[in-house]
Amino acid sequence: EAVTAQRCREGQDHSDNLVGKETDPLSDKLSDQNARCKQLEEQIRRSDEVTCNLQHKIAAYEREIGMLREELLKEIGHLEERKEEAVKAAASCSQEHVQSLQDQFTSEPGVQHTLTHTHTPEDTISEMSEANKDLLEKYRKEVALRRKYHEQLVELKGNIRVLCRVKPVLKEDQHEEGLAVVVTTDLNNESALNVVSKGKGRTFELDKVFHPQATQEEVFQEIEPLVTSCIDGYHVCIFAYGQTGSGKTYTMEGSVENPGINQRALKHLFNEIEDRKDMWSYTVSVSSVEIYNEVLRDLLSKDGEKLDIKMNPDGSGHLHVPGLRVIEVKSFQHIKKVTRRNRITFGTQMNQHSSRSHALLTITVLGVDLASGSKTCGKLNLVDLAGSERVWKSGAEGERLKEAQNINRSLLALGDVIQALRGRQTYIPFRNSKLTYLLQDSLGKGNKTAMVVQVSALERNVGETLCSLKFAQRVCKVELGPAARKIESTLKTSRARTLSDSNVSALRLDVQ
Numbered sequence: 001e002a003v004t005a006q007r008c009r010e011g012q013d014h015s016d017n018l019v020g021k022e023t024d025p026l027s028d029k030l031s032d033q034n035a036r037c038k039q040l041e042e043q044i045r046r047s048d049e050v051t052c053n054l055q056h057k058i059a060a061y062e063r064e065i066g067m068l069r070e071e072l073l074k075e076i077g078h079l080e081e082r083k084e085e086a087v088k089a090a091a092s093c094s095q096e097h098v099q100s101l102q103d104q105f106t107s108e109p110g111v112q113h114t115l116t117h118t119h120t121p122e123d124t125i126s127e128m129s130e131a132n133k134d135l136l137e138k139y140r141k142e143v144a145l146r147r148k149y150h151e152q153l154v155e156l157k158g159n160i161r162v163l164c165r166v167k168p169v170l171k172e173d174q175h176e177e178g179l180a181v182v183v184t185t186d187l188n189n190e191s192a193l194n195v196v197s198k199g200k201g202r203t204f205e206l207d208k209v210f211h212p213q214a215t216q217e218e219v220f221q222e223i224e225p226l227v228t229s230c231i232d233g234y235h236v237c238i239f240a241y242g243q244t245g246s247g248k249t250y251t252m253e254g255s256v257e258n259p260g261i262n263q264r265a266l267k268h269l270f271n272e273i274e275d276r277k278d279m280w281s282y283t284v285s286v287s288s289v290e291i292y293n294e295v296l297r298d299l300l301s302k303d304g305e306k307l308d309i310k311m312n313p314d315g316s317g318h319l320h321v322p323g324l325r326v327i328e329v330k331s332f333q334h335i336k337k338v339t340r341r342n343r344i345t346f347g348t349q350m351n352q353h354s355s356r357s358h359a360l361l362t363i364t365v366l367g368v369d370l371a372s373g374s375k376t377c378g379k380l381n382l383v384d385l386a387g388s389e390r391v392w393k394s395g396a397e398g399e400r401l402k403e404a405q406n407i408n409r410s411l412l413a414l415g416d417v418i419q420a421l422r423g424r425q426t427y428i429p430f431r432n433s434k435l436t437y438l439l440q441d442s443l444g445k446g447n448k449t450a451m452v453v454q455v456s457a458l459e460r461n462v463g464e465t466l467c468s469l470k471f472a473q474r475v476c477k478v479e480l481g482p483a484a485r486k487i488e489s490t491l492k493t494s495r496a497r498t499l500s501d502s503n504v505s506a507l508r509l510d511v512q
């Protein structure tokens, strides 16, 4: 029995040893995994800390930008006040001077004789014109300072800005299905937009989001610095993107009572030109084209003449559109007369008055500095794109299908160009559509661009809203490098460079 018991104990020890041998590696693995988990938890904690820090930094930068902007505006206000004071002081001083001279002439005939010999009226006039020169010089310096601040402000904001405008729910939307509001803005964060789709929430970060009640003036205020840049000799492109009926035309053209970006930009442009007339002479000209089914038409010609885009035979390397009507305009009223548009519109299931063409209004501003004779050439492209909805949703067939396919193809080409810019590719496919070909000199390096992405807040449009916002985020991540003024001495070469640079990998893209 004792022997049996001894064997049993030995057997037990043996099987314990076996189990121990099998479980040892497992518990080692377990403790390895536990250590790894702890490491990962530590990493997550550190990443959270970094994210939190970055969020604080971003908030601080945004506050700083806000403060800088306020300071700049104040500074501009002060400069304006100082300019007015100086001009007033100079005017009253010269009046007093003239008055006292006249008094002396009339009251003391003897003085006339003395003055003729010691201080002639010509001397006085030349003194006064010297004083005026001084004032003009001061004024020039102030304007230059103002421009510098203005450029800093634009640089601070970045040279490709993606704005989003949420269309308010209108009475005419009320009778249809899918009326729940699924797109919301954030009161505390003016660059965030929340979209709920299939029960899931998603937040998009853009440069600026306008809530549905935002006014036309509020939208324009964001665009205004870019319009001013165009007078300073930059190439600027502002375009509206979004599904049919999302408010592109409302934002760009607006209504009679509530004009949109186009009219406000033109008014601003002519006001600025008037303000600078003592120092600069400007020539403003406009052209207007429509791209419908990949056919380019001149909207300023009587019968919408068909046009083509070609390389300029002058060897400068930039594009031109032979036969395009370019009309010189003298005032805001004049420009309104010549730009009456005639876009091709057809009804689709999405919107009775949907515009199925891309419309481009281009304003060229040539400036001559009266003092130095140097010249600038700015260009403002205002682009109202055709609806971005996917073909299947617009219920298109036959002609309409072809039309929708062309629209989608050109918007896709626009996306590809942006993707290529983002990816620092050596080849940028500008030629894949008439739209991108025409926008070539506004989308490459050295230009300033703002895209207003229009979205509907309603559930029934949520698929298109998500598509538009994804497109917007792609654009948002493209950095075009510092913008470049087009000044005449370097105009030819810089323009040529702008075009050819777009085709090489020299783009300084800072993509996240």
Ligand SMILES: Nc1ncnc2c1ncn2[C@@H]1O[C@H](COP(=O)(O)OP(=O)(O)OP(=O)(O)O)[C@@H](O)[C@H]1O
Residues within 6 Å of the ligand: 166, 167, 168, 170, 212, 242, 243, 244, 245, 246, 247, 248, 249, 250, 251, 351, 353, 354, 355, 356, 385, 386, 387, 454
């Ligand atoms: N912010 C807004 N406030 C008031 N009404 C608006 C606003 N945005 C759009 N609308 C109205 O919604 C309707 C559709 O807008 P709009 O024609 O601008 O859309 P769209 O995107 O240009 O369409 P399409 O692609 O067909 O040109 C119009 O009646 C317009 O007046």
